[in-house]
Amino acid sequence: MPDLLIELFSEEIPARMQAQASADLKKLVTDGLVEAGLTYAAAAAFATPRRLVLSVEDLTAESRAVREERKGPKVGAPQQALDGFLRGVGLTVDQLETREDKKGAFYVAVIDKPGRSAPEIVAEVLERTIRTFPWPKSMRWGTGTLRWVRPLHSILCILVGDDGAEVVPLDVDGIASGNTTRGHRFMAPQPFSVTSFEDYEAKLKRAKVMLRPDERADAIWQDATSQAFANGLEVVEDRGLLAEVAGLVEWPVVLMGRIEEIFLDLPPEVLQTSMKEHQKFFSVRNPKTGRIERFITVANIEAADDGATILNGNQRVLSARLSDAKFFWDNDLRIAKAGMQPWLDGLAAVTFHNKLGSQRDRIDRIAALAREIAPMVGADPDQAFEAALIAKADLRSEMVGEFPELQGLMGRYYALAAGRDAAVAAAAEDHWKPQGPSDAVPTAPVSVAVALADKLDTLTGFWAIDEKPTGSKDPFALRRAALGVIRLVLENKLRFDLYSLIKSRTAHPHWPLELFSFISERLVQLFRADGIRYDVIQACLFADNDRLVEAKRLVEKGASESILDQPFPDPDIFRIAQKAKALQATLETDDGGNLIQGFKRANNILTQAEAKDGVEYSYGADPKFAEDAAEKDLFAALDAAEEQIAPAMRDEDFGTAMAAMAALRGPIDRFFTDVQVNAESQILRRNRLNLLSRIRQICLSVADLTQIEG
Structure with missing residues (x-):
């Protein structure tokens, strides 16, 4: 072949x-x-x-020869139908075959397609x-x-x-x-x-062409790192730039040049960004000082002078570019050292959204919220307020105007130049984070307070003006902001009432519920990406969601909004995460997995009996009416489980609580094997139904097992 x-x-x-x-x-x-x-x-x-x-x-x-048969209209069908079929198969009527089935005779086109x-x-x-x-x-x-x-x-x-x-x-x-x-x-x-x-x-x-892109990239990286190592330096790794440069040359020739002394005091990120964006140069760093001192460029030709002329030209162009960067840096430093006021004043003239005011209006909201959040995350409220006020000042700087990707990072440099505390400067850099799934999450308390405030202001602001994501459209990146809030909470193990914090931002009765549900949906996505089952998440997250939906419906029909003042079901995201992990681990055991069947059987029998009898069996199970040994054992097992589960749930020892619940599997199975719930004696029947109610209450105190599939 x-x-x-x-x-x-x-x-x-x-x-x-x-x-x-x-x-x-x-x-x-x-x-x-x-x-x-x-x-x-x-x-x-x-x-x-x-x-x-x-x-x-x-x-x-x-290709193989193919014989294809196509069924056509019935014999005697209208001529128009027959003509259409003939056009489709490219045959004449005398080339068709006729066959019969239960409905009568019909035409068949047999098309032989020879191999090609x-x-x-x-x-x-x-x-x-x-x-x-x-x-x-x-x-x-x-x-x-x-x-x-x-x-x-x-x-x-x-x-x-x-x-x-x-x-x-x-x-x-x-x-x-x-x-x-x-x-x-x-x-x-x-x-x-x-x-x-x-x-x-x-x-x-x-003929001086490397065909394979990965071979060109490997050649560039190996030669670049070897040249840097020979000079006691290291190449700053940038896989995206490496792939791009490998696509610019057919025969890579690696050359290393020097950066003029007057530019070496520029922040290394500025040098790196300028060289990458404008010249596609790799940065070469001194590992002892962290300074960017040289650059790597990749030529597409082996020059007779070993690249001296190419390097000379590149260095002249680079000096011109870095002169611009130095000019921006010097001007920005002058403003930063004077307190950044021109930048802060300038943000008042920048519209954030026509319904949400200017960037300065937004900053004032974020600063107030950061002060409120600070005690919840262990941050100093005054520092959180101060950091939020200056966090976006660098948006007006010349350096960020030239290189928008440096926003936040330059804010840290300018805050330090202005004499601000290191925690405040760090918050100026980190308040944007995390912006994506691979982005690092801030951990310093002041940074966490400002980052949360920034994202929550975005969410509550756009929710308040009814600019919510629809389908695949999310022009204001609200899904990303919600995921940012969740990651900040989970990765910093924060414990606070997120729903109440959202609710405090407005007097509107409905949208805090909607916004919290929106954030919860992102939480579900994050958990599922970590391998936690959807039904497990539902069992831990939305235990009382039906009640809230009903409450919202009643308010819309005119009921008092006071019903919405009831505590929102488990607004502690970190607790939900711990509970979901513990429940999934329990369900993966034999006892935990089989307990679900016993729970669902108890719940179904109880629900049907309550509907039939028009009463709620939720109180009064008495061991003195127990006749069977399995029945007595279940009473004892429920007592023992309750003694363990209640304090474990209070202490958030979910593993212990889940294990105690799973231990009910054996007694519940024996009860259903040996005991008839719907006994002829109404006293026994009622007592046993109330016993089933205890099973339901104890299990639901751990998680909503009605959500678990299977």
């Missing part, structure tokens, strides 16, 4: 598009081949700045792929109609079999396929022919 090699050779493909383009080429071609009846053993795609490449191994030489050769199919699939390729941006050139990311110069397409390589003939807008390609634009521009993928890759390397 032959191997297939395809290369689409063009002008430079943007680095950010290469990985997706190689994946698209692989999918479009292999899917097309399979749909046309060919199979293959393996396929791999590659990209360099000037080429997309696909290698397919062990492609079948031709691999070259014919490959040419068809590749031309369609080229003409419909899903580039994010594409262009036309010359007088042709073809669109490609940059002008397409050549198409290499060969099938390699035991008897050698053959060109798959196709022509796309005057670009005819062949078996030739070119190497490096400057160091080996001459065309050369290839006979297989192995021959192609080897000749490319001799």
